[in-house]
Amino acid sequence: MLPEAASEAARQTDSALTLLLIVSAVILTGVTFTMIAFATRFHRSRVTKTRQIHSNLALELTWTIVPTIIVIGLFFIGYEGFATNRAIPAADDSIVVEVTGQQWFWSFHYPEYELNTTEMTIPVDRDVVLHLTSLIDDVVHSFFIPAFRIKEDAVPGTKTRMWMRADRQGDYNVFCAEYCGTDHARMRSLIHVVSEDEFESWVQSSLEEQYRADRVANSLRLLLEFSPPVHTSSGIQGLGIQHIAGVVHILGEIGRFGPFHKDPTL
Numbered sequence: 001m002l003p004e005a006a007s008e009a010a011r012q013t014d015s016a017l018t019l020l021l022i023v024s025a026v027i028l029t030g031v032t033f034t035m036i037a038f039a040t041r042f043h044r045s046r047v048t049k050t051r052q053i054h055s056n057l058a059l060e061l062t063w064t065i066v067p068t069i070i071v072i073g074l075f076f077i078g079y080e081g082f083a084t085n086r087a088i089p090a091a092d093d094s095i096v097v098e099v100t101g102q103q104w105f106w107s108f109h110y111p112e113y114e115l116n117t118t119e120m121t122i123p124v125d126r127d128v129v130l131h132l133t134s135l136i137d138d139v140v141h142s143f144f145i146p147a148f149r150i151k152e153d154a155v156p157g158t159k160t161r162m163w164m165r166a167d168r169q170g171d172y173n174v175f176c177a178e179y180c181g182t183d184h185a186r187m188r189s190l191i192h193v194v195s196e197d198e199f200e201s202w203v204q205s206s207l208e209e210q211y212r213a214d215r216v217a218n219s220l221r222l223l224l225e226f227s228p229p230v231h232t233s234s235g236i237q238g239l240g241i242q243h244i245a246g247v248v249h250i251l252g253e254i255g256r257f258g259p260f261h262k263d264p265t266l
């Protein structure tokens with residue numbers, strides 16, 4: 001049902017679930033067979049008169065103490081996993097990623113690098129702390145990573161947190177697990193778990209890409225802000241000299257910083 005676990009905490013969750021399943025299966029089987037045995041043994045065709053039993057201390061103590069021990073035992077096993085997932089590591093020796101949900105996509109911000117992305121990349125064997133929220137006028141979403149067995153609500157105006165430490169490289173799905181409107185089912189993303197070296201070079205190339213995109217976007221914004229439209233005699237808006245100058249400027253920017261140019265230091 002779930003993909004292979006990609007962190008130690010996920011395996012801890014899996015073993016708690018497996019144990020719970022085994023205990024439940026044993027109890028279900030025991031109860032079912034006892035029920036069938038009693039229904040057969042004491043069927044109306046065999047027994048017409050029952051003995052009145054007022055108390056049976058040994059039996060009552062057994063069916064009180066044994067289930068109590070089982071339930072308390074399961075509680076502690078569950079609590080152990082819960083405590084692991086809530087013991088969020090200190091921010092200074094982990095990677096912080098700010099996750100924002102909105103109808104209907106996730107976006108990521110790495111404050112340490114001032115980097116914005118639409119998919120998440122993290123290094124293997126490093127603690128990663130997620131700060132989750134939703135846009136202020138949006139709805140509640142839920143950030144769910146099945147491979148890490150963790151899920152946390154992303155709530156407008158509030159910051160929630162969770163963490164993970166991936167120990168297997170690969171690409172892992174992210175889903176929104178809180179119904180949030182029409183395209184809820186399409187609100188997916190990916191987490192790429194890569195080596196430390198690959199992560200460093202990914203940060204570098206993403207920053208370069210972001211820098212180029214920002215330069216072009218800024219030029220466009222300046223052009224729109226500072227170039228008033230020119231009205232021709234027919235009343236149709238035309239290009240003014242500022243527009244032409246602006247377009248030339250943008251073409252220059254694209255040439256210097258655009259997708260065809262690799263060196264952002266120029």
Ligand SMILES: [Cu+2]
Binds near residue numbers: 140141177180
């Ligand atoms: Cu959602």
